[in-house]
Amino acid sequence: MSLKSFSRSKSIHLMLCYTGGCNGCDIEIVNCVLSPRFDLEQYNVFLTWNPREADILVVTGPVTHHNRKPLEEIYAAVPEPKIVVAAGSCALMGGVYKNIHGDIPSEEIDGPVENIIPVDAKVPGCACRPQDVIAGVVSVLPKLLDAD
Template structure:
């Protein structure tokens, strides 16, 4: 039973938020979810449908005015410890949309970003590497929380 408990604590769930992207990065994220060559489940990760079950959040898009409040609300629903990953150049700097009138980004003005995966769109290999780095950060935070005696905390 110890083996199963240990395995479960090393299997983070991923949740994707589209903050106004062109869907190029979302297509590449789908590649890492459904094509066996780049399958994130090999890393012990699995996509989930609810932010309340997520451990790692993958955010695509340049963060538009229209969706900013919803993105922040959903991000706050993810329990601590969580890791935030900016997928693509748009959440990092605004990308080609940077000078647009509806762009609120970059994302790190509003949220703490733990991992940046640059590219337009990033290649599946880069996404896999970024998810692996995010998983390592998440595992360190889980261990730190265990040492402090803190269980997962749901905000709001």
């Protein structure tokens, strides 16, 4: 077993990537890891702000035009296997930022996330519930752990 696979089997690092929106989902995701109620750190699930350390990229927001390129750069920096969880209705379909008329293209919103980068798990909600975020992260663990 390599050092990398040993380390991955002992801890999971989530990187939270905000791509626009209201930050409601970001608060719930941080709540999963840091709050005493869910406290995922006790299970060795940690937040990181370095894409080179990330095992799972958790993306929130509708992907604004301004944030598209940074999202692509962060995704490129995440090591293989590149695992992405799209969290919240904005990340899944544009949420309240989506053009409700459908006949006028939005110049500001490039999302949803799956139009920009591949998505492995989708967590619905506005804002997404911590229990659903945890379920979404757990659903992609086999892909992460089987890759090594």
